[in-house]
Every structure is written in C-alpha cells, then in structure tokens.
Amino acid sequence: MKALILLGNRMNDDGSLSEPTRKRLALAEERYLRGDIDLIIVSGGPANPAAGITEARAMKKALTARGIPAYAVAEEDDSLTTVQNAKYSVPLARAKGAEEIVLCSSREHIERPYLNPVRLFRRAMRKAGYAKSALEVFTDER
DSSP states (O other), X not given: OEEEEEEOOOOOTTSOOOHHHHHHHHHHHHHHHHTSOSEEEEEOOOSSGGGSSOHHHHHHHHHHHTTOOGGGEEEEOOOOSHHHXXXXXXXXXXXXXXXEEXXXXXXXXXXXXXXXXXXXXXXXXXXXXXOGGGEEEEOTTO
C-alpha cells in the first residue's frame, strides 16, 4: 500500500486554504485519481489559531468536496512544524499499513536547505523501519 503525505501550509486568517496548499491538494487528487496511491495523509495542525480549524481538517474537507472518499484520507492534525509533520505522519502511515510513502509539497519547501523535509522524512522513516527506497517525492514541479 502506498500513502501520500500531504504537507499543509499556514492557513489564512479567514479559515481558507493558502495558495500553496490548494496547489498541493490538486497534486494529491491527481495521484489518487490515477490510482498511484491508496491513502492520502493530510498533515498539519492549528498553525494559525485565527483560522479556527486545523490544516489537516481543512485539507480533508477540500479533498472530500473534490470527490475523494473520506475513507481514503487520514488526518494528522497535531503538527505545527515540518519536523512534527515527519514525526507524526510517518508512524500514522505505518499504522495504516503503508509500505511506501510519497511526500507531497512545493518544490520550494522540498528543496529548502534548513530543516529539509526529505531529510526529516527519511530519518522518521528509518525510525519506523522503512527502507530508504520507500520514499518518493512529488512536487508542483514534478
């Protein structure tokens, strides 16, 4: 089973999703509808308390509104940082039976040198017993 971990981005104060998050949602939807992945894990907590909703809950609502079945979307809604995205999402993927993980974010985020998401997820995956080759990265630049 292959799970896509969709990283959130700080929500707008009015509770709407940011532009980077909307782009990531479209990427996740595309992969799911193509049959490339079995599960989408939306990852993001209440990073903006003014929004009144966690990033994960807002992303799940958006995906189900686009026709993705609710059973195919799992929420990780505690993380406030990329470090926590990795720390909390990878064990959730393991608990759901994922053998492979697709990390979905923007190219700008993935390539950032400080707290690089790929390194953080590889580290979390090693701790969870995944093989190094079990991580695929998917961005808006493909």
